[in-house]
Structures are given as C-alpha cells and as structure tokens.
Amino acid sequence: MTTSHTPSTRSLLRSRGARALMAAGLLALLGGAAQADAQTAAPQRGGTLTAIVQPEPVALSAAINFALPNSVLAGNIFDGLVDYDLDLNPKPSLAERWEVAPDGLSITFFLRKGVTWHDGHPFTAADVKWTLENVWKTIHPRNQAIFGRVTQVDTPDDHTVILRLSEPSLAILSAVNANGAQVLPKHLYEGTDIVNNPHNLKPVGTGAFVFKEWVRGDHIILERNPNYWDAGKPYLDRIVFKVIPDATARAAALEKGDVQYAVFSPVPLRDAERLGKLPNLKIETRGYEWLSPWMFLDLNLDNPYLKDVRVRRAIAHAIDRKAIATIVWFGFAKPAISPVPSTLAAFHDATVPQYDFDPKKAEALLDEAGFKRGADGVRFALHEDFLPYGDDYKRTGEYIKQALKRVGIEVTIRSQDTAAYLKRIYGDRDFDINGVWLAAFSDPQVGVTRAYSSEWIGKGTPWTNGSGYRNPTLDALIARAKVQANQQDRIATFKEFQQIVQTDLPSIPLAELRFFTVHAASLKDVVTTADQVYGSLKNAWFDKSPTN
Incomplete structure (x- = not known):
C-alpha cells in the first residue's frame, strides 16, 4: 500500500503555494470589481456587443433544453x-x-x-x-x-x-x-x-432581443426588439454570440477587444488575474447568485464495484477537495460537503457525514470490500467522463484520475461533445464516474432533488439522477418537502435529506463553484439581476466617452 504521488501529482502540489497566492490576489481583485459601477451619465444607445457562447448551443429555448449555452442565449x-x-x-x-x-x-x-x-x-x-x-x-x-x-x-x-x-x-x-x-x-x-418544434432553433420570444441568424459553428445574431415592452430598452443594437472553442483564443479575443462579454469563467483560470488588471477589461462575479452551483462526482450504482457503499466512501476519502478548490480551480471554488451548498445558508447542513482526504482509510475500505490490489497494483478499472464545458472540468477529471490511481483504481478518461455526453450519461447510462455541476438555485427543491429522486431514472432527461440512486425513504422526503407550507418544516426535511444522501453517497460533492464574467470596461450595467448570466442584457450599454 502506498500514498506516494505520481510525478504529475507532485508538480501539481508544488504549484499549490504559487496558485494559492494567485488565488488570494485574484479574489481581492474581484472583491473590488464586484462593486456596482457608479453611473453618473445616462445610458447611451447603439452598438454591437460581441459575446462568447461556449460550447455551441443545441437549441435556443431553455424551456425544452436548459443546458448552460442554450440558457445564456435564451434569456435575451x-x-x-x-x-x-x-x-x-x-x-x-x-x-x-x-x-x-x-x-x-x-x-x-x-x-x-x-x-x-x-x-x-x-x-x-x-x-x-x-x-x-x-x-x-x-x-x-x-x-x-x-x-x-x-x-x-x-x-x-x-x-x-x-x-x-x-x-x-x-x-x-x-x-x-x-x-x-x-x-x-x-x-x-x-x-x-x-421537443422537435423548429422554433426551438429559430425562437420567437417576448424578450429584448430578436433572433436573426445562426451560422453553425461560428455565430448567432440577436437584434434589438423595436417593440419591446420596457420602453427605451434595450440600448444595444445587436448581440453577436461567437463560438470560440479554444480557451486561449477566447482570452486573446477579450484582451484585444474583439469580444466584449463572456460568462461562466470563459478563460483559463491562470489568465484571469492578468486579464482583470488590464485597463480595458473587468472581471465580475455577480449575476450567478441564483444558480448556487455545486460540482460533484456522479457514481453509476449499476456498476458492480460502485454499488458497494464502501467503495463509494473510499473514493470520497481518496479525493482532496481542498486541492480541487485551491489548485485545480485556482481559488474559484470552495470545498463542498453537501449537495445543498453553503450559499443556501438556511437549508445547508454542516453536520452531514464528511469524508476527509485520507488515502489510507480509502485503501482500508477497498480492502474491506474485497477489492485487493493485483500484482500490478490495480484493484479495478473505471471510465471517467467529464462535462465538456472547458478545460477546468477536464483538469478536474485528470486530478481525480491521479487521486484514484494512488489507491489502486485505474481510471481512463473519456471526452466527447455535449450531445454525445448527455446521451451517454442520461440516456444510455453508459458510464462509471462522471464529473458534472448542477445549479442548486435558491431552493433545494428547484435544483438539488432532481439529482437524487428515483422518478428520473430511465427517462433520459439531462441534469437529473445520473447515478441511478433509488431510496424510497428519500423519495418520501422529497415528496414531503414539496407540499410543506411552513418553511422551517421544509428546512428540517432538507437537512434530513442531506444526512441520508451523504450516508449513502450515490454522488460525491466536490466543490461549490465561483464562476466569473469577463467584460469590456466600457460595457456598463452588465449585472442588474441575481440571475444575470441566464437573463437579459437589456440594461447593458457602451460608454463611448474618450476614457473608455
């Protein structure tokens, strides 16, 4: 039995100090940037906003498919x-x-x-x-x-x-x-x-911007709604959403001013501090409050290894969540202990069973479950899929691969585009472990219970119960919370919910994510709502003064 680090892990850990200092400086920078811009002049009309959407949407209606890129567009x-x-x-x-x-x-x-x-x-x-x-x-x-x-x-x-x-x-x-x-x-x-209505791809809405054009693989154009009910808005003439798959290219486009707006941590985290210090750019963390995002590792309970709770707990003990938050996510995350994030303070239960980073305990649990190391040091092998939304999720997957290798679990990482990923995880359920994030939203009933309720198993619906977890007691708690008229009763029910799922551990909470937006300093009133990243840019405008 060994807990020694592979070369790649050692290099990762050597960078901990440097990245921790970077994260501290960046969060201080964000603290200042997060203050609302004091506006003394009236909004100016006109201009084209070039924005980034990545990956490319599969539809433009969040009523049918509310995946991240679809929602960013649909809110406008x-x-x-x-x-x-x-x-x-x-x-x-x-x-x-x-x-x-x-x-x-x-x-x-x-x-x-x-x-x-x-x-x-x-x-x-x-x-x-x-x-x-x-x-x-x-x-x-x-x-x-x-x-x-x-x-x-x-x-x-x-x-x-x-x-x-x-x-x-x-x-x-x-x-x-x-x-x-x-x-x-x-x-x-x-x-x-x-589900297959053509207006899902050519939407007709009531919002501030009207769908104009979608050139696959390149861009989507929205134009100002001249008949919008909110008089005088929007201020922008149009928004062009560009599809830019490469993170380095996204950073370059923002730095050069070719793009003026990008959400959901669009650039490599190591570049964020540098970009935030440029006079022509700002980094903003407001506008994500409604989401309360949490990242977790979904475990397919149909897998013969993963159906044993001791194996699931061993995997949890093998993963250093603090390292994920501070090193892999450069401080743009907080270690998670529950599927109900601490941002939902009233509902969050800090007393849930916790699985501290302890590789020795992980090895002992795997031995106890009967999965001994072979002559090659391997106990068994798993495939790992990750959300195809950028390098941060891939890097998280690579870290988990390293962590599990230390306790004798061989992991092969698979990558695919969004459509193939959704089909594999939620349709075919052809996976072992899956790194993903969901929005908890402002109430666990809205965003958390869907990941554990058995009613979603077998329906092929994205962003629901991927693990295949079935627990009649938990289903009864979810049903109870839906109808309780007293909020304190609901809070008690959701705390009981957390105790159960963190004991059974069909999924492993990894981190509470802190997304950020990068935008041009001349783009004003970018954030006016707590759900801004999924909302409308009807209040945004370009300050055309010489200082901008």
Whole structure:
C-alpha cells in the first residue's frame, strides 16, 4: 500500500503555494470589481456587443433544453414572469405583480399589458397556461416537481393567471424567471411535437432581443426588439454570440477587444488575474447568485464495484477537495460537503457525514470490500467522463484520475461533445464516474432533488439522477418537502435529506463553484439581476466617452 504521488501529482502540489497566492490576489481583485459601477451619465444607445457562447448551443429555448449555452442565449430572447434582484427577491417582468393566497393554495399572476411576441402576436394568459400544462409539468425536469401540485390554471381574462394548488408549493416563486419557467408562444407550439418544434432553433420570444441568424459553428445574431415592452430598452443594437472553442483564443479575443462579454469563467483560470488588471477589461462575479452551483462526482450504482457503499466512501476519502478548490480551480471554488451548498445558508447542513482526504482509510475500505490490489497494483478499472464545458472540468477529471490511481483504481478518461455526453450519461447510462455541476438555485427543491429522486431514472432527461440512486425513504422526503407550507418544516426535511444522501453517497460533492464574467470596461450595467448570466442584457450599454 502506498500514498506516494505520481510525478504529475507532485508538480501539481508544488504549484499549490504559487496558485494559492494567485488565488488570494485574484479574489481581492474581484472583491473590488464586484462593486456596482457608479453611473453618473445616462445610458447611451447603439452598438454591437460581441459575446462568447461556449460550447455551441443545441437549441435556443431553455424551456425544452436548459443546458448552460442554450440558457445564456435564451434569456435575451425570452422574458420570465419575474426577474430576481441581487438579494434574490422576485421583481416584476412579464408579471407586474402577484399574490399568494393566505392558505398557500393559489398564486395569482397579473400580467403586463401590451406585450407582444416577436412575430407581433399578443402575449396573453393563454400562453402561460398552455406552457405550464404542456411543458413545465410534462417535459421540463425541474418544473415537473415544482409545479406538480398545480391542479388547475384559471385565466379569467387575458392578463390574469391563477394557479390552483392541491397543497402549498413555496418553491414556485423561486423558479418563474426566464430560465426557470420560460413561457412559449402557444400559437406556434400547440398541436406540434414540442421537443422537435423548429422554433426551438429559430425562437420567437417576448424578450429584448430578436433572433436573426445562426451560422453553425461560428455565430448567432440577436437584434434589438423595436417593440419591446420596457420602453427605451434595450440600448444595444445587436448581440453577436461567437463560438470560440479554444480557451486561449477566447482570452486573446477579450484582451484585444474583439469580444466584449463572456460568462461562466470563459478563460483559463491562470489568465484571469492578468486579464482583470488590464485597463480595458473587468472581471465580475455577480449575476450567478441564483444558480448556487455545486460540482460533484456522479457514481453509476449499476456498476458492480460502485454499488458497494464502501467503495463509494473510499473514493470520497481518496479525493482532496481542498486541492480541487485551491489548485485545480485556482481559488474559484470552495470545498463542498453537501449537495445543498453553503450559499443556501438556511437549508445547508454542516453536520452531514464528511469524508476527509485520507488515502489510507480509502485503501482500508477497498480492502474491506474485497477489492485487493493485483500484482500490478490495480484493484479495478473505471471510465471517467467529464462535462465538456472547458478545460477546468477536464483538469478536474485528470486530478481525480491521479487521486484514484494512488489507491489502486485505474481510471481512463473519456471526452466527447455535449450531445454525445448527455446521451451517454442520461440516456444510455453508459458510464462509471462522471464529473458534472448542477445549479442548486435558491431552493433545494428547484435544483438539488432532481439529482437524487428515483422518478428520473430511465427517462433520459439531462441534469437529473445520473447515478441511478433509488431510496424510497428519500423519495418520501422529497415528496414531503414539496407540499410543506411552513418553511422551517421544509428546512428540517432538507437537512434530513442531506444526512441520508451523504450516508449513502450515490454522488460525491466536490466543490461549490465561483464562476466569473469577463467584460469590456466600457460595457456598463452588465449585472442588474441575481440571475444575470441566464437573463437579459437589456440594461447593458457602451460608454463611448474618450476614457473608455
């Protein structure tokens, strides 16, 4: 038995000090950058914003497929019923106001008048009712749980929507923005194959920007909506989203000014500090609050090795989560101990079973499970897949490969494009371990339970229960939390939920991620909402003064 490091691991660890210093300096830089820009001048109209979307979307509707690149685009094309301010409070958008009945059994949305779809058709309550009944409750994986207690949707007039609930559902108001519950135009989708409707690729929305063109592999163009309900907005004439697969090329494009906006940590983390110090660029960490992202290692419980909980716990003990946060992610992460991130302070349970970095304990558990080292030092072999969203996830996968090799588990890393990845993990379930992140959002019912509820197994729906975990007790807890009218009761239920999943360990929390945006210093009012990265750039504008 040995815990010695491979050469690549030693070099990784030697860089710990340098990267820790870099991370400290960068986070200090971000602390200053995260302050809102004080605006003394009125927004200036005009200009084309060139942005990056990576990887290329597979659709432009987040109602059908809410993968990251799809959502970044869709938030500019579609509005939600609400937006969220930087304190995660809902604020008006397509709904001017809303009322929750005292007994919690109805929620009424009063819709904005005079809103039209991009094709000129009026936006009405019928669109909301149809989308809830035909998309949110039937296709959308998060929303099937959130809106499952809606028994009836009343539309007494074109601008009033009343949700009737069999039991209270406190999570609904946390999920009705443009990403959480995107409204589709009934007149273009009713009676069609919703998933394969051509408007998923050529969307018609209500948002500040209108879809114009998609040249595969190169760019997507959105143009200013001249009939937008929010008078005077957007300020930009158009947004051109460029597909730039190479991270170094993305950094160069931002540095040269060819690109002025890129989200979700678009450049190599080692380049972030340098770029943030340039006078023409800024690094911004606001606008991700609604997501509360957490990264984890999903374990396929159908695998003959991984179905043994001792093996799963051994893998957890073999991984140094602090090293992942500080070295692999350059300080843009925090070690995770639970699938409910610490950013959801009310729900997070810090007393869950924890698996400290302890390779000796990992080896002992593997021996106990009967998987001894062979003559070559290998106990068994696994395939590892990783989210194909950039080098950071690949680098995380390489670190995990090294960590497991130290305890006798041989790992082969596989990479593929997004479509193949989603099919492999959530369709065919042809994987052993998978590195992925999900958004917990502002309520565990919205973003966390989908990774553990057995109702999603076998459906092939992305970003749900990839491990194949089945636990009737946990399913009952999830069902209970959906209908509890008292928030303190829900908090207690979700803490019990965390205790169970961290004991059974179908997935291993690795890190709470801290994404950042890189944008031109001349681009103002980039962040106005807590869900900005999935929202609209209708407030953004270019300061054309000589200093910019």
